[in-house]
Amino acid sequence: MSWKELAQTQPYVVQMLTSSLKKERLAHAYLFEGSRGTGKKRVALQLAKSFFCGKKEGVEPCQICPDCKRIDHGNHPDLHLIEPDGQSIKKQQVEHLQKEFTYRGVESSKKVYLIDQADKMTASAANSLLKFLEEPGAPTLALLLTEQVQHMLSTVLSRSQILTFSPLPREAFIKILTNEGISLPISSLLSSLTTSYEEAMGLAEGEWIAQARNVVIQLVEELHSRQNQVMFTLQEKWFPHFKERKEQELGLDLLLLWYRDLLYTQVGKDDALTYLDQKETLSQQVLSSSQSRISESMSAIMEAKRYLSANVHPQLLMEKLMLRLQEG
Numbered sequence: 306m307s308w309k310e311l312a313q314t315q316p317y318v319v320q321m322l323t324s325s326l327k328k329e330r331l332a333h334a335y336l337f338e339g340s341r342g343t344g345k346k347r348v349a350l351q352l353a354k355s356f357f358c359g360k361k362e363g364v365e366p367c368q369i370c371p372d373c374k375r376i377d378h379g380n381h382p383d384l385h386l387i388e389p390d391g392q393s394i395k396k397q398q399v400e401h402l403q404k405e406f407t408y409r410g411v412e413s414s415k416k417v418y419l420i421d422q423a424d425k426m427t428a429s430a431a432n433s434l435l436k437f438l439e440e441p442g443a444p445t446l447a448l449l450l451t452e453q454v455q456h457m458l459s460t461v462l463s464r465s466q467i468l469t470f471s472p473l474p475r476e477a478f479i480k481i482l483t484n485e486g487i488s489l490p491i492s493s494l495l496s497s498l499t500t501s502y503e504e505a506m507g508l509a510e511g512e513w514i515a516q517a518r519n520v521v522i523q524l525v526e527e528l529h530s531r532q533n534q535v536m537f538t539l540q541e542k543w544f545p546h547f548k549e550r551k552e553q554e555l556g557l558d559l560l561l562l563w564y565r566d567l568l569y570t571q572v573g574k575d576d577a578l579t580y581l582d583q584k585e586t587l588s589q590q591v592l593s594s595s596q597s598r599i600s601e602s603m604s605a606i607m608e609a610k611r612y613l614s615a616n617v618h619p620q621l622l623m624e625k626l627m628l629r630l631q632e633g
């Protein structure tokens with residue numbers, strides 16, 4: 306499997322990863338999130354090959370050297386797979402690996418941790434892993450896979466670059482929606498929110514989603530350049546529009562999609578944008594934002610979503626979130 310082939314099903318993820326590979330600027334930890342069957346593990350193994358292979362052509366691993374072959378056979382000495390042991394991934398599982406690395410005296414070589422169902426890590430397992438990742442030394446890459454990003458610990462989210470694996474060819478879904486008479490900006494938004502035709506058509510009824518989109522755009526513009534307005538807009542526009550729990554969740558999703566667009570804008574992936582008629586604003590905002598800053602904002606929004614599902618008062622969590630988003 307080549308990156309080129311993988312790009313056919315996950316073009317955006319592959320673009321992000323290969324562009325970092327080219328610049329030799331991979332993050333220390335990636336979180337691949339997306340539903341079952343989206344190719345997270347395939348991409349992770351390919352990335353591990355590109356990471357280890359000494360005979361790459363550009364970013365493409367050679368597929369025939371001992372490193373590549375061992376990854377195919379699942380017995381590469383420096384690629385470690387961690388999976389839930391029963392209900393969870395426990396601290397001992399992470400520590401066991403760390404000890405193993407030390408015993409074998411291979412601290413100087415590169416290492417990859419592949420953690421499947423990373424949302425099942427206990428807090429102490431996650432902390433143990435993070436501590437290890439932050440220790441200076443040999444290049445270490447952690448690839449965390451999850452179908453349940455909402456259950457990930459915020460400490461992990463904030464230290465990982467989050468890549469979303471999309472279940473459906475987006476363009477195809479957008480076309481279906483525009484054929485139903487839904488405008489392109491709204492079709493684009495819906496196709497980022499759901500892959501279900503029924504859900505998309507339900508959301509598209511009436512003016513609610515178009516107004517929601519306007520509120521989000523106003524808020525992110527203010528977060529960027531008119532920060533003294535933010536709390537006012539929150540009171541006057543956000544809360545009156547996003548009333549029910551479900552609507553509040555959707556509001557946070559819309560906000561998250563804006564920050565994801567900033568990431569896409571940064572890597573020049575304009576055709577992946579959700580807010581595709583907002584290119585100009587996105588390009589302006591990205592000038593004063595770093596990739597890590599954008600990732601932090603996304604983590605903050607996901608954390609707010611978790612607080613929401615844990616029944617924290619929406620007013621409180623939104624105000625806190627606005628403060629965090631303003632920090633940049």
Ligand SMILES: [Zn+2]
Nearest residue numbers: 358367370373
């Ligand atoms: Zn190779």
